[in-house]
Amino acid sequence: MSLVTIKINGSEVQVEQGEAILGPIRAQGIKVPTLCHMDGLEPYGACRLCMVEVGAGKRTKLVTSCNFPANEGLEIQTDTERVHRHRAMLAELLLARSPHVKVVQDIAASLGVEKARFTDTEESDCLLCGLCVRVCDEIVGASAIGYEGRGVDRVVGTPFYVNPDACIACGACTEVCPTGLIQMEEQTKERWRKELSGNERICRYSRMGVVSAKVCPHNYDCATCEVDQSIWDEFGMNAMLALAPGKRRKPEKVSHFFVVEDRFYSRGHTWAKLKGDHARVGMDDFAQRIVGQVSTVTLTAKPGDVVQSGQAALTVASNGHQANMVFPVSGKVMRVNPLLEDDPTVINDDCYQRGWLYVLEPQDSYEETRKLVDPEHADQWLLAEADDLFRTLSASGGAALSDGGELLPNFASNLDKESWDRVAKRFFSKV
Amino acid sequence: MSETPSKNEQKPPVGDVSSSSRMQLMLCGGTACVSSGSVKVKAALERELAKHDLTDEVDVVVTGCNGFCAKGPVMVVQPDGIFYQELKEKDIPHLVEEHMLKGRPVEKLMYSPPDKKTAVPTMSEIGFFKKQRLVALRNRGLLDPESIDEYIARDGYKALAKVLSEMTPEEVIDEMIASGLRGRGGGGFPTGIKWKTCRMAAGEPKYVVCNADEGDPGAYMDRSIVEADPHVVLEGMAIAAYAVGSSKGYVYIRHEYPLALKRLQKAMEDAREYGLLGKNIFGKGFDFDISIHFGAGAFVCGESTALMASMEGHVGEPRAKYIHTVDHGLWDRPTNLNNVETYANVPVIILRGTKWFTSIGTGDVSKSPWGGSKGTKVFSLVGKVNNTGLVEVPMGITLREIIFDIGGGIPNGKKFKAVQTGGPSGGVLPESLLDIPVDFDQLTKVGSMMGSGGMIVMDEDDCMVDIARYYIDFLAGESCGKCVPCREGLRQINKMLTDISNGEAEEGVLELLEETAHTVAETSLCALGGSAPNPVLSTLRYFRDEYEAHVREKRCPAGLCKNLVTYSIDPVNCNGCTLCAIKCPQHAITGERKKVHTIDTSLCIKCGICRDVCKQDAVIVK
Ligand SMILES: Cc1cc2nc3c(=O)[nH]c(=O)nc-3n(C[C@H](O)[C@H](O)[C@H](O)COP(=O)(O)O)c2cc1C
Ligand code: FES
Numbered sequence A: 001m002s003l004v005t006i007k008i009n010g011s012e013v014q015v016e017q018g019e020a021i022l023g024p025i026r027a028q029g030i031k032v033p034t035l036c037h038m039d040g041l042e043p044y045g046a047c048r049l050c051m052v053e054v055g056a057g058k059r060t061k062l063v064t065s066c067n068f069p070a071n072e073g074l075e076i077q078t079d080t081e082r083v084h085r086h087r088a089m090l091a092e093l094l095l096a097r098s099p100h101v102k103v104v105q106d107i108a109a110s111l112g113v114e115k116a117r118f119t120d121t122e123e124s125d126c127l128l129c130g131l132c133v134r135v136c137d138e139i140v141g142a143s144a145i146g147y148e149g150r151g152v153d154r155v156v157g158t159p160f161y162v163n164p165d166a167c168i169a170c171g172a173c174t175e176v177c178p179t180g181l182i183q184m185e186e187q188t189k190e191r192w193r194k195e196l197s198g199n200e201r202i203c204r205y206s207r208m209g210v211v212s213a214k215v216c217p218h219n220y221d222c223a224t225c226e227v228d229q230s231i232w233d234e235f236g237m238n239a240m241l242a243l244a245p246g247k248r249r250k251p252e253k254v255s256h257f258f259v260v261e262d263r264f265y266s267r268g269h270t271w272a273k274l275k276g277d278h279a280r281v282g283m284d285d286f287a288q289r290i291v292g293q294v295s296t297v298t299l300t301a302k303p304g305d306v307v308q309s310g311q312a313a314l315t316v317a318s319n320g321h322q323a324n325m326v327f328p329v330s331g332k333v334m335r336v337n338p339l340l341e342d343d344p345t346v347i348n349d350d351c352y353q354r355g356w357l358y359v360l361e362p363q364d365s366y367e368e369t370r371k372l373v374d375p376e377h378a379d380q381w382l383l384a385e386a387d388d389l390f391r392t393l394s395a396s397g398g399a400a401l402s403d404g405g406e407l408l409p410n411f412a413s414n415l416d417k418e419s420w421d422r423v424a425k426r427f428f429s430k431v
Numbered sequence B: 001m002s003e004t005p006s007k008n009e010q011k012p013p014v015g016d017v018s019s020s021s022r023m024q025l026m027l028c029g030g031t032a033c034v035s036s037g038s039v040k041v042k043a044a045l046e047r048e049l050a051k052h053d054l055t056d057e058v059d060v061v062v063t064g065c066n067g068f069c070a071k072g073p074v075m076v077v078q079p080d081g082i083f084y085q086e087l088k089e090k091d092i093p094h095l096v097e098e099h100m101l102k103g104r105p106v107e108k109l110m111y112s113p114p115d116k117k118t119a120v121p122t123m124s125e126i127g128f129f130k131k132q133r134l135v136a137l138r139n140r141g142l143l144d145p146e147s148i149d150e151y152i153a154r155d156g157y158k159a160l161a162k163v164l165s166e167m168t169p170e171e172v173i174d175e176m177i178a179s180g181l182r183g184r185g186g187g188g189f190p191t192g193i194k195w196k197t198c199r200m201a202a203g204e205p206k207y208v209v210c211n212a213d214e215g216d217p218g219a220y221m222d223r224s225i226v227e228a229d230p231h232v233v234l235e236g237m238a239i240a241a242y243a244v245g246s247s248k249g250y251v252y253i254r255h256e257y258p259l260a261l262k263r264l265q266k267a268m269e270d271a272r273e274y275g276l277l278g279k280n281i282f283g284k285g286f287d288f289d290i291s292i293h294f295g296a297g298a299f300v301c302g303e304s305t306a307l308m309a310s311m312e313g314h315v316g317e318p319r320a321k322y323i324h325t326v327d328h329g330l331w332d333r334p335t336n337l338n339n340v341e342t343y344a345n346v347p348v349i350i351l352r353g354t355k356w357f358t359s360i361g362t363g364d365v366s367k368s369p370w371g372g373s374k375g376t377k378v379f380s381l382v383g384k385v386n387n388t389g390l391v392e393v394p395m396g397i398t399l400r401e402i403i404f405d406i407g408g409g410i411p412n413g414k415k416f417k418a419v420q421t422g423g424p425s426g427g428v429l430p431e432s433l434l435d436i437p438v439d440f441d442q443l444t445k446v447g448s449m450m451g452s453g454g455m456i457v458m459d460e461d462d463c464m465v466d467i468a469r470y471y472i473d474f475l476a477g478e479s480c481g482k483c484v485p486c487r488e489g490l491r492q493i494n495k496m497l498t499d500i501s502n503g504e505a506e507e508g509v510l511e512l513l514e515e516t517a518h519t520v521a522e523t524s525l526c527a528l529g530g531s532a533p534n535p536v537l538s539t540l541r542y543f544r545d546e547y548e549a550h551v552r553e554k555r556c557p558a559g560l561c562k563n564l565v566t567y568s569i570d571p572v573n574c575n576g577c578t579l580c581a582i583k584c585p586q587h588a589i590t591g592e593r594k595k596v597h598t599i600d601t602s603l604c605i606k607c608g609i610c611r612d613v614c615k616q617d618a619v620i621v622k
Helices: A022-027 A081-097 A102-110 A131-140 A172-176 A184-195 A226-235 A239-243 A285-291 A365-370 A375-395 A417-428 B031-035 B038-051 B089-101 B148-153 B158-166 B169-179 B191-200 B221-228 B230-244 B258-273 B304-311 B340-358 B399-406 B440-445 B464-478 B484-501 B509-523 B527-531 B534-542 B544-552 B579-583 B609-613
Strands: A003-008 A011-016 A051-054 A061-064 A075-077 A146-148 A155-157 A270-275 A278-283 A296-299 A312-318 A321-326 A331-336 A358-362 B023-028 B058-063 B075-078 B082-084 B207-212 B248-254 B278-281 B286-295 B335-339 B361-363 B372-374 B376-383 B389-394 B416-421 B428-430 B454-459 B567-569 B619-621
Touching: A003 A022, A011 A022, A051 A081, A061 A081, A081 A102, A081 B484, A081 B509, A131 A172, A131 A239, A172 A184, A172 A239, A226 A239, A270 A358, A270 A365, A278 A285, A285 A321, A285 A375, A285 A417, A321 A417, A365 B248, A375 A417, B023 B038, B031 B038, B031 B221, B038 B058, B038 B089, B148 B230, B148 B258, B158 B230, B158 B340, B169 B191, B169 B230, B169 B340, B191 B230, B191 B335, B207 B221, B207 B230, B207 B304, B207 B340, B221 B230, B221 B258, B221 B340, B221 B376, B230 B248, B230 B258, B230 B286, B230 B335, B230 B340, B248 B258, B248 B304, B258 B286, B286 B304, B304 B335, B335 B340, B372 B440, B376 B399, B389 B399, B399 B416, B416 B464, B416 B534, B428 B464, B428 B534, B464 B484, B464 B534, B464 B544, B484 B509, B484 B527, B484 B544, B509 B527, B509 B534, B509 B544, B534 B544, B567 B609, B579 B609, B609 B619
Parallel strands: A003 A075, B023 B058, B207 B248, B207 B335, B248 B286, B376 B454
Antiparallel strands: A003 A011, A051 A061, A051 A075, A146 A155, A270 A278, A278 A358, A296 A312, A312 A321, A331 A358, B023 B075, B075 B082, B278 B286, B361 B372, B376 B389, B416 B428, B416 B454, B567 B619
């Protein structure tokens, strides 16, 4: 990254080219009100409070500093009449929405707004800053919270109200919510108390991947637990946020298998997650569970290779069985996961995050992903796959299922070679 | 730049169709005419022609939207250009016998202007068509949109052949810049400059996307172009792809447009079969193909970043445009997005040259395409105007010419009051501005915009507060809800306008309204919020007295805001016809036959039915 010189209220400073200007402005000791910004999250640009003026002379424009990129020669003014006027109006609008929320009161007061003059007095304590949604998606990776509705009717809830199972009670959303309104953590613990018993009561820190697998003996009353205490002692903050990004574990089950709704799935049970101009590729939870404890992984491509979707990507071996899996998309291999070499069971531990396989530069992401199962339909598709799996297994005389239709770990290990090959061909060979 | 023979442009829009038959019946198959019965008319025409043994001599061609939707189903008889309107199945036997068999055009099925009784036989003489200038719609009504051969016969794909064999991509871009063509989707950004930026952007592959989302209520310009002439859009996209260095295109189209979709799909199939899409087009080593992507129908998804997010499978929400989509667009790759009408202008510019194109329109683009507005613009003319329909006019024409000469003025002898241009977030302009030339910069200067080309005419019965409230209500509902000014600002503006029209607003509300509107306009994340205050700010600017009457005197000058008016019957005009009493849903009107009627205001719900049915203008609303 190259350095560029910009001017903040007349003083020259050097910053990284393309860096959002909010950081450098604050580094000058200048106060900029923000609501939707948090370091470590992608900028969102929704509250608009961070507006500043950029440009010189008469040709200036208002931009949000949290996502406006620095360029050589950029001139920034943070203290103009225009900036103050609009920030005050934004604060007044927020105050009309959420008059009882302390952050809003504080921001409004700092901008000289005491009372909202508006007559639509329907109130909500949620500011729709999106921090909870984004922290759950970008840092926790659980995507348990989403928006519903458009425009003035927008509310925050679980996405389409279907999948509160995705919540791992990590508490990150509670932590970042500027209003203290979000209660996901407590609600989920309450659910678990009701619905889980005995060995099902996995410690939430295990679910987060902070401690090894452990059953909760404290009725999810974390305040009385020494693990909780020691983690707080260690980090001094929410563990999930402390370990960000990307350190967390899947929830126990969603219709037998876990699926994350932020990526595309191939019919051969590999996934592709697209971000910017690269695609991360890995095995899905379904494959990971069928294969069982991975003993070796052999990646068939190396950085620099150009691969086609459907082409062999890897061979996994476990309990004497082998399976060949294919690339979900075409492209050039940029990187392979170095963790696999040390310990291939990282795939079992965390197939969607740390257990990834390749990073590709895809040829034509749009065209490629059209052939795949899209995130929205992934759960339905996986349900159908699961049905099919159970049919295939019971036809092979599979004692693969335990009584309640639950999967046993390594359930496929007692299949004979013929049945195994049938399963592998049926589930892993397609795109 | 070479000038090819001017077969392509129609002014007036009457032309030839290469065919061996002696007569062609160009029957409109646009969405409006289909819904007013053109399918039955077609069957009747075919039946009657067969009956008289005329099938070989007379062709029936179903065309895309003719434009004069108010008079549908319409049909033009070529080569004479005789225009028939409001055809019914039962008219056809007589028509075929008289005109097609005996050569005697049927006057009673022709158009006559509202103020005159005499029929105008030919299309070129009709006021609605006279001042139009067809460039983007040059083939409308002249070919069967489902026939690639007819498109080719009218110089179709000739421009593509020309760029591939005679021009470098840079030359194509220079040509577009010199032509001054600016985006027809709303922003008016110079097309050539966009292409150039996209060509120079780093990253592969590059994409070319056509925005056929068209979410403005009441607007159907883009749909009509796709329905009437789908190949011109494909050809324009292919030329853009060649210029920017792309081999992959997408059309983002509303799923509610079945006819447009069907024609587009047919056109794509035919083009592939003819080698005009696919690999190695014209043997010049240029590959290009197109896929269709369906839009879910949210207004905000027409916005470029939201459109691309939705194509990628994310929520259709805009993002900051500080990083441009020509550099980082679809899947983070350089992406050229243009509107349907923009693409439709491209082939004819290539064929006829910039000299011809810049001869139409305003300003001087020789130094920069920002210097003027060249070419034409398609508008959908609706509201309180006689000739509603789709019109294409040269830039620089006045609003007065569009509304009065083409649109035929205001119906029912009412007075013109205002016109809104640019769709729901356009500004509302008063009579005093009727003579400004219609172009990108003039409209913006007076507080409105070109937008995608909606044009809604209002008469003296329309209340400007109510109009503003109507659009804000729509826009508040279509806001994605992401950013504070658009979501909260529009909500409060909506409430203020509702208070005003209910007579419940307090002194000072207009200042607060203005203040809020300015913040929404200046601080919103995307152009939806950025332009949403236009209807409020423009009505406040040009009709402030009307707002003040609502606030101070609790009076609605147009007699529309229910809370502020009472209904009564004028004893002088009432002739006791009893119609109002019969129609009143509340039974609030009483009176004997031939005697003056009265309204019981305690029962009246101010629905306005009595006023609408009264032939004597005796219902007073004050
Ligand atoms: C709320 C909103 C809705 C829009 N809807 C459309 C639309 O329906 N069709 C369209 O072509 N452009 C629409 N636009 C404009 C596009 O963002 C974009 O500017 C345009 O498609 C670019 O093409 P052009 O340069 O050829 O005009 C919309 C913009 C906004 C802010
Ligand atoms: S911090 Fe909210 S828009 Fe920048």
